[in-house]
Amino acid sequence: MSTQLSLGRVARAVAAKDLRIEMRSRVVINQVFPFAGLVMVMFAFALDNDDVLTRVAGGLVWLATLFSLIIIIQRSFAVDTADGALEAQRVAGLDPAGIFIGKALAVMMQLVTLEVVLFLAAIVLYRVQLQSDGVVLLVTCVISATAGLSFVGTLYGGLTAGARGRETLLPLLMLPVVAPVLIGATRATESAFMSGGAAVSDGWPWVGVLVVFAAVFGLGGILSFGSLIEE
Amino acid sequence: MNVQTFNARVATPTTRLVGAMAIASMAWVVLGGLFVTPKDVDQGDAVRIMYVHVPTAWVAYLAFIVTAVASACWLLSRKHSMGFDRVAGASAEVGVIFMAMTLLSGSLWGRITWGAFWAWDPRLTTTAFLLVTYIGYLAVRGLGGSLEQRARRSAVIALLAVLEIPLVHFSVLLWRSLHQNASVLSGDGDIKMDGSMLTTLLVGVIGFTCTFAWLVMHRQRVLAMQDAMEMTQLDAALRERANESSRLK
Numbered sequence A: 001m002s003t004q005l006s007l008g009r010v011a012r013a014v015a016a017k018d019l020r021i022e023m024r025s026r027v028v029i030n031q032v033f034p035f036a037g038l039v040m041v042m043f044a045f046a047l048d049n050d051d052v053l054t055r056v057a058g059g060l061v062w063l064a065t066l067f068s069l070i071i072i073i074q075r076s077f078a079v080d081t082a083d084g085a086l087e088a089q090r091v092a093g094l095d096p097a098g099i100f101i102g103k104a105l106a107v108m109m110q111l112v113t114l115e116v117v118l119f120l121a122a123i124v125l126y127r128v129q130l131q132s133d134g135v136v137l138l139v140t141c142v143i144s145a146t147a148g149l150s151f152v153g154t155l156y157g158g159l160t161a162g163a164r165g166r167e168t169l170l171p172l173l174m175l176p177v178v179a180p181v182l183i184g185a186t187r188a189t190e191s192a193f194m195s196g197g198a199a200v201s202d203g204w205p206w207v208g209v210l211v212v213f214a215a216v217f218g219l220g221g222i223l224s225f226g227s228l229i230e231e
Numbered sequence B: 001m002n003v004q005t006f007n008a009r010v011a012t013p014t015t016r017l018v019g020a021m022a023i024a025s026m027a028w029v030v031l032g033g034l035f036v037t038p039k040d041v042d043q044g045d046a047v048r049i050m051y052v053h054v055p056t057a058w059v060a061y062l063a064f065i066v067t068a069v070a071s072a073c074w075l076l077s078r079k080h081s082m083g084f085d086r087v088a089g090a091s092a093e094v095g096v097i098f099m100a101m102t103l104l105s106g107s108l109w110g111r112i113t114w115g116a117f118w119a120w121d122p123r124l125t126t127t128a129f130l131l132v133t134y135i136g137y138l139a140v141r142g143l144g145g146s147l148e149q150r151a152r153r154s155a156v157i158a159l160l161a162v163l164e165i166p167l168v169h170f171s172v173l174l175w176r177s178l179h180q181n182a183s184v185l186s187g188d189g190d191i192k193m194d195g196s197m198l199t200t201l202l203v204g205v206i207g208f209t210c211t212f213a214w215l216v217m218h219r220q221r222v223l224a225m226q227d228a229m230e231m232t233q234l235d236a237a238l239r240e241r242a243n244e245s246s247r248l249k
Helices: A007-025 A027-047 A050-082 A085-091 A096-125 A132-160 A166-193 A200-229 B003-008 B013-036 B045-076 B082-113 B122-141 B147-179 B184-190 B195-248
Strands: none
Touching: A007 A027, A007 A050, A007 A096, A027 A050, A027 A096, A050 A085, A050 A096, A050 A132, A050 A166, A085 A096, A096 A132, A096 A200, A132 A166, A132 A200, A132 B147, A166 A200, A166 B122, A166 B147, A200 B147, B013 B045, B013 B195, B045 B082, B045 B122, B045 B147, B045 B195, B082 B122, B082 B147, B082 B195, B122 B147
């Protein structure tokens, strides 16, 4: 019998560990959520027009998500590199692909919770309307976009973990890569909100783009994460 | 490996030949582009920017293909020869410069012909993203660590960039197609070109490609010398420490 843990078990254990750390430290809830809320209020100050805010609400929610993603990823890997925990996991013989999936899952859970709060904030602050037939599109868009963001974030977070100047390097590497997610998720969300006269059906091709993106980077991460975190 | 052997190889007959070809064809492009070729019916003298813009764009894309191929070769080859890694790095460095030149000359040309420095056209946007992505690639190369680590990290990043670029291009294409009926550049394919213009453009492509090859060959050698110097310095430091400890005994 092999002593190696299966990929699924490694992923579950790593995700549970990351979420447990978050439950106990509450850094994301106490710091990242208020930060994202603040960004939403700042957008309102900058744009200073109710109609414009309603029109671009989808894009602003996703921009606030991207900014928060940078912090969440940095936090996720700071926890692991501070005490050499990432190396310890490698030494313990954990499959790097499992570590990748586990960390991405934990990031995904945190991001989805954040997005729910941000969308509620958009409904309250930016006065967007969400009809019942837009809900399915919005939920699918949130899940597929968040999967893509988490995979890319974990991939580049692992690369910059432990490197000098990682705080500045991570956004430089990550933001160009997630540009298609920003475009796709914004358009799909605008369709779900029917802002600017968009129809709900216009949003579905964009969800397709998001799913392809998540699949490509999920697979890319599973294949390459091991060589990126190798010392 | 000692530094002296690299010094001896700084100029080989091949680099001299490529360099001479680059100088000759560039001289042709300067003369042809500025004096021999006619003005454009619509654009006037502004069309002369084309003799720089098109070849630099071609070279920039070529450079990134070279980086991707060299990175794949490094990852796949059993020996993990550092030569592949250095070619990938040198090519990306030169590519970033040419891509910046493409965007600069393109935006000046755009200001004259369509009245704006920038348009959210898929081609332009993808090129800008490619520039930022490869600046990031160069930053990853500068992260430090062992040569092997540098090569592995940057090879993976170069191959991820190959995945990223079509996704960016396609999503910008879809984005624009929903918001804007025709892009500014869509009429470009119909340009009727004078024979001398086409020849000058082709010589330009050859000249810039030779310049690229020449720069990459030399840059690659400089990188090899840098790597060798780091290794010899490390060896010297190790010897010094070893002597120190033997003296203490």
